[in-house]
Amino acid sequence: MIEILVKILVCFICGSSLLIYLALRKQYSYFKEHGIPHDKPAFFFGNLREFNRTKSLYDIFREFYTKYKGTARFVGFYLFIRKAVVLFDLDLMHNICIKDFAYFTDRGMYYNKKDDPISAHMLLLDGEHWKNLRTKFTPTFTSGKMKSMFTTVVDVADQLINVLEDERKSADMNVGIDFADLMSRYTTDVIGSVAFGLECNRLKDPTSKISKTCQKIGYFKHSMPVVSLMNTFPNLARKLGMKLFPNEISDFFFQIVRDTVDYRERTGMKRKDFLNILMELRKSETSDPLTMEEMTAQTFLFFVAGSETSSSVMGFSLYQLALNPDIQEKARTEMNEVMAHHDGKLTYEAVQDMKYLLQVMYETVRMYTVTPFLLRQAVSDYKVPNSNHVIQKGTIVIMPMDALHYDPDIYPDPQRFDPERFSTKETEKRHPMTFLGFGKGPRVCIGYRFAHMQIIIGLYLMLKNYRFSTTKETQIPMKYKLKKQFRDAEKGVYLKIEKL
């Protein structure tokens, strides 16, 4: 009897292995059969065999871009077993992000509404659900709304300067101050305040419980290869109840949103912040009101996307300004002139006029994109214009933003930090798709105005008060952490400051 059972088991294992092998072989022959150039895939890993063992996604896509640039408009790529195409043609990128967006409304990334409700947020959601949320939230990010949050951001930036002055007095300037950490404390305090009216106080008390929890929000629960597998097999991952984010983070956000909403409903308190806008939306929607889970997921997203991205850009801006003292001086001179023009008053309008500082920010975003690529997923078959190829429904479309930003034919001497590249004159010379740092089209970064505001206010106040330079601890060349959602310096950004 046991012998028969063993035989059945062996047959079953062999049979299913054979079926899996045949299915994978068929999947991996797709680009070959359709005459689309591609690299030979490795079994199961596709074209990501070296991912994380020796290379980051940034490294992989830069090499891929250099290899295929100028040879094809798009090239096949296997993300493990998922079919993807990497775009090289800027007009095709324009079609996919803007003109023919209706075919590419999704990002095709993993979320799990049931077991991990904070993952069901605007960045990851697809289809109608995404569209509804995006429409509801668009009025939240207008210039008018940004203006109403301006003084809150300046208050936190003033605290940043106070804390920086204390650190300057106590820090060993041979080592310097870690600006990756300090900028992350600044942006979480800003976003905590404008998202929930919450005093995170990370600037003043970096060891508090709330500070420690905030430090963890930029991390996934699993390593990047596991997250990639969850993206590859979303249905299986959902059945297994897999979560993107640790329970501690999820519990933290649920509690804050629940407590704050309860408090505001009880006391009738109103504040000019994101949560207030969400609460109003909840009240006004009678047919399809926002649930507590949906509210929490969006506030969580604003927290992560609003703090992690901007703080990394601020840290790398200061890093480059320390490496390039002449550019630092130029930025300082320009902002002083702008302030003189605005009678020394830091206003929303003065910030908009700091054009060179804005160019510094754009050049930083060019060199340190928050993710290696932009993603879209075909929601129906798409016939590629002027070709016989079809991008099949379900295929992931990759726009290799980091590699594009380092293409020497677009940005000569791309390793050089040169904010002049983003003067109006220079920008107008380039194809609009050559800079993708905040994305493009209907899924462009919804918070870019907010990002400009908090970054420029913070940089302005720091550059006004201090001169930045490198120390023996400054990591040159820069390396990056591998487990984070957004790009972050491996060993911090240590810089010396001198009071002006």
Ligand code: HEM
């Ligand atoms: C320097 C700072 C920032 C950078 C570089 C950045 C970059 C990006 C990029 C590249 C995307 C993908 C766009 C695409 O696929 O076309 C994105 C999406 C998004 N960003 Fe940002 N971002 C920043 C700050 C912010 C802030 C401050 C917020 C909110 C407070 C925010 C909220 C979002 C949201 C909600 C999305 C998803 C939009 C959608 O799918 O409809 N981001 N961001």
